[in-house]
Amino acid sequence: QVQLVESGGGLVQAGGSLRLSCAASGRPFIAYVMGWFRQAPGKEREFVATIGRTGGGTNYADSMKGRFTISRDNTKKTVYLQMNNLRPEDTAVYYCAADPSCSGDGCYVPQGYRYWGQGTQVTVSS
Numbered sequence: 001q002v003q004l005v006e007s008g009g010g011l012v013q014a015g016g017s018l019r020l021s022c023a024a025s026g027r028p029f030i031a032y033v034m035g036w037f038r039q040a041p042g043k044e045r046e047f048v049a050t051i052g053r054t055g056g057g058t059n060y061a062d063s064m065k066g067r068f069t070i071s072r073d074n075t076k077k078t079v080y081l082q083m084n085n086l087r088p089e090d091t092a093v094y095y096c097a098a099d100p101s102c103s104g105d106g107c108y109v110p111q112g113y114r115y116w117g118q119g120t121q122v123t124v125s126s
Contacts, residue, residue, distance in 0.1 A: 001026050001027060001115070002024050002025065002026040002027050002029070002032060002098050003024065003025045003026050003115075004022055004024055004096045004097070004098060004117035005022065005023050005025075005117055005118070006020060006021065006022045006094065006095065006096045006117045006118065006119060006120040007020070007022075007023070008020040008021050008120060009094060009121045010121075010122070010123070011123045011124075011125065012086055012122075012123070012124055013124070013125050014086060014087055014124055014125065014126050015085060015086065016086050016124070017082070017083060017084045017085075017086065018086065018122060019080060019082050019083070020036070020081040020083070020094055020096075020120060020122075021078055021079075022034070022036075022079045022080075022081075022096030022117055023076075023077060023078050024077045024078065024098065025077065027100075029074050029077040030053050030054065030074045031053065031100050032053065032098040032099060032100055032115075033050060033051070033052060033053060033057075033098070033100070033101075033102050033103075033107055034050065034051050034070075034072060034079040034097070035047070035048070035049065035096075035097045035098075035099075035102075035107060035112075035113055036048040036049045036050075036070060036079075036081045036094060036095070036097070037094070037095045037110055037113075038090075038092035038094045038095065038122075039092055039093050039095070039119075040092040040093075043092075045095070045110045046061065047061050047108045047109065047110075048060070048068065048070075049061070049064060049070040049081065050070070050107045051070045051071065051079065054074070055071065055072055055074075058070055059107070059108070061108075067083065067084050067086075068081060068082065068083050069081070069082040069084075070082075079096060081094065083122070086122075086124045087124060089124075090122060090124050091122060091123050091124050092121075092122060093119040093120065093121050093122075094119060094120050094121075094122050095116055095117055095118075095119045096117040097110070097113035097115065097116050097117070098113060098114070098115040098116075099112060099113040099115065
């Protein structure tokens with residue numbers, strides 16, 4: 001089992017940047033594929049990015065490619081989401097997720113992840 005705590009959200013103007021962090025505790029961090037998802041009011045939770053156990057295998061939702069970067073530091077048991085050129089439509093609660101066994105397309109949907117953080121709010125003003 002792993003516990004996840006996100007931080008780094010806040011209010012930013014359009015075009016600005018934020019860096020989200022997700023700190024893990026519990027089982028060895030390297031055992032988990034990590035993902036970021038987001039959920040805007042009235043919308044379903046959607047995939048943002050995923051990263052493999054050793055830092056490879058990164059994948060992004062199309063609307064985030066070129067603007068967002070996922071990374072991880074296994075020594076610090078932390079996964080990051082660097083978000084640049086933010087847009088008002090990026091406003092959402094951002095969630096960190098972990099799973100020991102998701103693979104392929106299963107890592108792009110919320111059902112593919114067993115463990116979740118509490119979320120951090122990101123608000124982008126126009």
